[in-house]
Amino acid sequence: MKTLLKILLAASLAVSAGAKEIKLLNVSYDPTRELYAEYNNAFAKYWKARTGDDVVVSQSHGGSGKQAQSVINGLEADVVTLALAYDIDAISTQARSLPADWQKRLPNNSTPYTSTIVFLIRKGNPRQIKDWDDLVKKGVGVVVPNPKTSGGARWAYLAAYAYALEHNNNDDAAARGFIQKLYKNVPVLDSGARGSTVTFAQRQIGDVLLAWENEAHLALKEFGADNFEIVTPSLSILAEPPVSVVDKTVRRHGTAEVAKAYLEYLYSDEGQDIAGKNFYRPRNEKAAAKYASRFASLKLVGIDQVFGGWAKAQKTHFADGGVFDQIFQP
Amino acid sequence: MTPVATTFHAPPRVGHRRSTSEPPAVRRLLIGTALVFMALFLVLPLVFVFTQAFAKGIGFYFKTLGDPNAWSAIKLTFTAAGIAVPLNCVFGVAAAWAIAKFDFPGKNILLTLIDLPFSISPVIAGLIYVLVFGANGWLGVKFPQFADWLVDHHLKIIYAAPGIILATLFVTVPFIARELIPLMQAQGRSEEEAARVLGASGWQTFWRVTVPNIKWGLIYGVILCNARAMGEFGAVSVVSGHIRGQTDTIPLHIEALYDDYNFTGAFAVASLLALLALVTLGLKSWVEYKNARLYETEIPQ
Numbered sequence: 001m002k003t004l005l006k007i008l009l010a011a012s013l014a015v016s017a018g019a020k021e022i023k024l025l026n027v028s029y030d031p032t033r034e035l036y037a038e039y040n041n042a043f044a045k046y047w048k049a050r051t052g053d054d055v056v057v058s059q060s061h062g063g064s065g066k067q068a069q070s071v072i073n074g075l076e077a078d079v080v081t082l083a084l085a086y087d088i089d090a091i092s093t094q095a096r097s098l099p100a101d102w103q104k105r106l107p108n109n110s111t112p113y114t115s116t117i118v119f120l121i122r123k124g125n126p127r128q129i130k131d132w133d134d135l136v137k138k139g140v141g142v143v144v145p146n147p148k149t150s151g152g153a154r155w156a157y158l159a160a161y162a163y164a165l166e167h168n169n170n171d172d173a174a175a176r177g178f179i180q181k182l183y184k185n186v187p188v189l190d191s192g193a194r195g196s197t198v199t200f201a202q203r204q205i206g207d208v209l210l211a212w213e214n215e216a217h218l219a220l221k222e223f224g225a226d227n228f229e230i231v232t233p234s235l236s237i238l239a240e241p242p243v244s245v246v247d248k249t250v251r252r253h254g255t256a257e258v259a260k261a262y263l264e265y266l267y268s269d270e271g272q273d274i275a276g277k278n279f280y281r282p283r284n285e286k287a288a289a290k291y292a293s294r295f296a297s298l299k300l301v302g303i304d305q306v307f308g309g310w311a312k313a314q315k316t317h318f319a320d321g322g323v324f325d326q327i328f329q330p
Numbered sequence: 331m332t333p334v335a336t337t338f339h340a341p342p343r344v345g346h347r348r349s350t351s352e353p354p355a356v357r358r359l360l361i362g363t364a365l366v367f368m369a370l371f372l373v374l375p376l377v378f379v380f381t382q383a384f385a386k387g388i389g390f391y392f393k394t395l396g397d398p399n400a401w402s403a404i405k406l407t408f409t410a411a412g413i414a415v416p417l418n419c420v421f422g423v424a425a426a427w428a429i430a431k432f433d434f435p436g437k438n439i440l441l442t443l444i445d446l447p448f449s450i451s452p453v454i455a456g457l458i459y460v461l462v463f464g465a466n467g468w469l470g471v472k473f474p475q476f477a478d479w480l481v482d483h484h485l486k487i488i489y490a491a492p493g494i495i496l497a498t499l500f501v502t503v504p505f506i507a508r509e510l511i512p513l514m515q516a517q518g519r520s521e522e523e524a525a526r527v528l529g530a531s532g533w534q535t536f537w538r539v540t541v542p543n544i545k546w547g548l549i550y551g552v553i554l555c556n557a558r559a560m561g562e563f564g565a566v567s568v569v570s571g572h573i574r575g576q577t578d579t580i581p582l583h584i585e586a587l588y589d590d591y592n593f594t595g596a597f598a599v600a601s602l603l604a605l606l607a608l609v610t611l612g613l614k615s616w617v618e619y620k621n622a623r624l625y626e627t628e629i630p631q
Contacts, residue, residue, distance in 0.1 A: 025573060033590055060572045074465035075489040075571040095465060128422070194589045202593070229518045252481070 058138035064151030083151020139207035422506025431513030456568025489571030509551030
């Protein structure tokens with residue numbers, strides 16, 4: 001037994017001494033799989049050229065709220081790249097693993113790319129879906145994930161709400177009525193954006209999918225443009241998926257420098273180009289111009305102007321007993 | 331005289347049919363229904379899994395299975411099963427032996443506890459471990475020094491292999507014990523008592539009398555336990571953290587591939603799991619066959 005332990009120890013020492021390899025864990029939300037698969041390779045090359053070290057970035061994907069909860073419970077993420085700022089706020093307040101002002105540490109509120117919510121419909125638009133009003137009509141099946149667990153679903157809910165407010169002179173009761181009618185048309189709430197896309201595209205449930213813009217484009221690419229179409233509504237929300245280093249973890253792992261560089265490189269020309277290529281709206285003007293033709297122009301409203309920021313929106317709409325709980329009966 | 335004899339030797343033809351058999355039409359209908367049901371709900375999905383797995387050709391199939399992330403998932407699954415099954419084997423035999431051969435206070439409580447994992451949803455089982463071992467869990471609150479010591483030594487429980495092994499252990503606890511208890515109870519204690527009277531020690535009694543008697547039941551329990559350990563999804567999903575190439579087991583890797591829109595890849599890995607299930611099933615039938623032969627040869631003695 002003792003010799004066996006010695007051999008194991010020697011083997012593990014040999015492994016750790018031989019390879020100069022840095023490991024990072026990026027805990028992300030659902031639709032970023034393709035983006036980070038490509039970006040991680042690009043970053044590894046960049047880091048190798050800069051420092052000579054190999055960096056291997058592992059990925060974990062899932063509904064944004066669920067992922068934040070895992071990090072709070074001890075999932076050792078070096079960086080988090082989630083769907084909305086509130087989920088990273090939760091990690092900051094509940095686990096105290098990063099400072100409260102984390103969003104000020106990187107440019108553009110720590111959101112290197114933006115997106116919005118659009119409609120994915122079946123080819124030929126048999127239900128004549130053109131704008132949010134068409135989603136509350138009787139018999140239209142709307143597929144959207146659960147706002148309790150999914151970030152994209154919260155953006156989708158708020159986009160619909162913002163549209164209803166705008167068209168009802170900011171009457172909150174009327175907006176609630178609109179949202180209630182909309183969620184009456186939802187046959188199934190998946191826990192994450194990717195689950196909903198598979199429900200809609202692969203399992204053929206529903207007439208319209210409320211999706212991240214990048215997710216809708218990717219679905220078009222994966223399942224064929226001859227089966228689906230993207231409809232851009234007249235108004236939607238400016239979705240800002242933020243990124244942050246998790247200070248507590250990188251301190252322990254000794255990865256503070258590389259984790260910071262990993263996120264900063266998202267803002268570089270190459271990082272922005274990869275974002276645009278994967279259907280995220282880049283911040284950088286050069287990349288934005290290059291991919292401008294992919295993104296329809298529409299009126300985008302911010303969460304701060306319409307809902308007074310994420311903390312307030314979360315409390316009013318998605319907390320237990322909030323508006324969503326009041327209007328949605330499964 | 332003869333008429334009486336003939337009535338005895340040739341009973342009426344109607345009486346030839348046994349009371350348990352049905353008219354041929356009913357029989358065919360029942361068998362047909364069962365076969366159609368089996369084909370629709372068992373064979374068809376299985377065939378579908380394998381045809382989908384090879385939809386992009388054999389090269390793609392082996393590329394998917396040879397992928398480092400798939401390998402890591404396969405290794406993790408085998409590690410979890412490799413630890414959970416032997417531990418449950420020891421525990422199952424000990425528990426069944428205690429319950430079947432001895433009387434002690436709290437026996438019914440032990441029986442109920444063994445059944446607990448059957449009645450609890452696997453997701454809840456996983457969540458219990460998160461609530462106990464999580465960063466804000468019971469362990470960290472009650473024993474902060476110990477929790478800090480674990481963190482300082484990079485010993486992770488949940489979102490790492492130990493958590494997955496714990497969750498697998500939990501859901502598979504009943505399989506071997508539940509298989510052995512009725513068997514040992516049916517066999518009674520007389521053989522052990524005879525061994526004791528003839529001067530065997532407790533250990534000798536266990537190895538020479540008890541173990542040979544339960545051998546086939548034990549193997550059957552191990553097979554069932556292993557099948558569940560490899561296929562478990564719910565409990566493992568909660569404690570895994572879903573880190574690709576690190577904490578994904580085979581079932582979790584299938585989910586990840588499916589969500590990557592890599593349906594063929596997902597089915598390729600699923601076919602591996604199905605293959606493991608088929609091997610398990612084959613082993614199970616072999617054990618049952620052996621078992622039946624054992625009884626047949628024993629009875630005439």
